[in-house]
Amino acid sequence: MTTQILFWILSVMALFSALMVVTSKNPVHSVLWLILTFFSISGHYILLNAQFLAVVNIIVYAGAIMVLFLFVIMLMNMNKESEPRKNRWLKMAGAIAGGSLLLVLVAALKDAGLKEEQAVVKVGGIGLIKNLGKELFTTYVVPFEISSILFLSAMVGAVVIGKRE
Amino acid sequence: MPINYYIFLSIALFCIGIVGVLTRRNAIIIFMCIELMLNAVNLLLVAFSKMHHLKMAAVNATAGTDGQLFVFFIMVVAAAEVSVGLAIIVMMYRNIHSVDVNFLNRLKH
Numbered sequence: 001m002t003t004q005i006l007f008w009i010l011s012v013m014a015l016f017s018a019l020m021v022v023t024s025k026n027p028v029h030s031v032l033w034l035i036l037t038f039f040s041i042s043g044h045y046i047l048l049n050a051q052f053l054a055v056v057n058i059i060v061y062a063g064a065i066m067v068l069f070l071f072v073i074m075l076m077n078m079n080k081e082s083e084p085r086k087n088r089w090l091k092m093a094g095a096i097a098g099g100s101l102l103l104v105l106v107a108a109l110k111d112a113g114l115k116e117e118q119a120v121v122k123v124g125g126i127g128l129i130k131n132l133g134k135e136l137f138t139t140y141v142v143p144f145e146i147s148s149i150l151f152l153s154a155m156v157g158a159v160v161i162g163k164r165e
Numbered sequence: 166m167p168i169n170y171y172i173f174l175s176i177a178l179f180c181i182g183i184v185g186v187l188t189r190r191n192a193i194i195i196f197m198c199i200e201l202m203l204n205a206v207n208l209l210l211v212a213f214s215k216m217h218h219l220k221m222a223a224v225n226a227t228a229g230t231d232g233q234l235f236v237f238f239i240m241v242v243a244a245a246e247v248s249v250g251l252a253i254i255v256m257m258y259r260n261i262h263s264v265d266v267n268f269l270n271r272l273k274h
Contacts, residue, residue: 003166004166007166007170011170011174014174014178015174015177015178015181018178018181018182018201019181021181021185021194021197021198021201022181022184022185022188022189022194022198027191027193027194030194030197031197034197034200034201037178037201037204038204041204041207041208044208044211045208045211048211048212048215049215050211050214050215050233050236052233052237053207053211053233053236053237056237056240057204057207057240060240060244061200061204061240061243064244065200065243065244065247068247068248068251069193069196069197069247069251072193072251072254072255073193075255076255076258076264078191078193078264090188091188093187094184094187094188095184095187095188097183097184097187098180098181098183098184098187099180099184101180101183102176102177102180105176105180106173106176109169109172109173109176114168114169114172115167115169116167117167117168117169117216117220118166118167118168118216118219119166119167119168119171119212119213119215119216119219120215120216120218120219121166121215124215124218124219124222126214126215126218126227126228126229126230126233127211127215127233131227131230132230132233132234132237135227135230135231135234136234136237140234143238147238147241147242150241150242150245151241151244151245153245154245154246154248154249155248157248157249157252158248158249158251158252159252161249161252161253161256162252162255162256164259
């Protein structure tokens with residue numbers, strides 16, 4: 001019962017703050033709402049007992065990436081409402097297109113035969129760091145090393161692009 | 166929890182991200198909506214990994230670990246993507262003093 005209540009609270013929080021990300025005029029407010037969305041998704045991970053991913057989500061997303069976004073927004077001095085004039089019909093068309101996609105996906109997956117499948121919450125040890133670390137450094141050691149090369153190239157790319165001239 | 170709830174929650178988050186990408190003009194907000202879509206997919210992957218674990222735990226005690234590692238790698242790629250993307254946005258702001266994506270249609274000439 002507690003799990004259900006927590007699930008609904010976290011879901012409503014995630015959906016509401018995601019909507020506020022899209023609708024708020026001020027980019028700084030958007031970033032703050034997005035941080036709240038990430039925290040509620042981390043709450044979902046904890047509920048599913050994926051504790052490592054919950055902590056990584058908070059550290060990497062809410063901690064590092066969002067601070068990067070905030071830095072860039074404040075660097076550009078965009079905290080006034082610097083949104084350009086937008087076409088109202090274009091916005092409406094975008095909203096209708098997204099809503100239609102939502103409708104189609106929900107209608108397609110409503111009767112997908114997954115009614116009795118359960119995602120087990122609160123128990124299970126596969127999300128703990130012991131199991132994930134063992135798997136990561138045995139089966140997935142090559143992708144892990146490749147991702148370090150990816151980080152190196154991303155760092156070099158960011159420096160090259162960001163350099164003046 | 167039934168897996169259906171997680172599927173519908175993820176679809177809703179993903180579609181909110183799509184609507185944001187389609188309706189906003191600010192390049193940074195579009196970028197944030199892409200992050201939102203990535204997170205919706207991550208949440209669904211974790212839920213499916215737990216579902217798979219429930220079904221296959223008798224055969225393989227660590228079934229479902231792959232899904233969570235995929236989420237880990239998605240986060241890694243997203244972090245690299247954000248650093249390069251924000252560098253591009255900063256460069257664009259330096260050149261045209263705006264982050265309105267509509268100004269970028271001059272790229273096609």
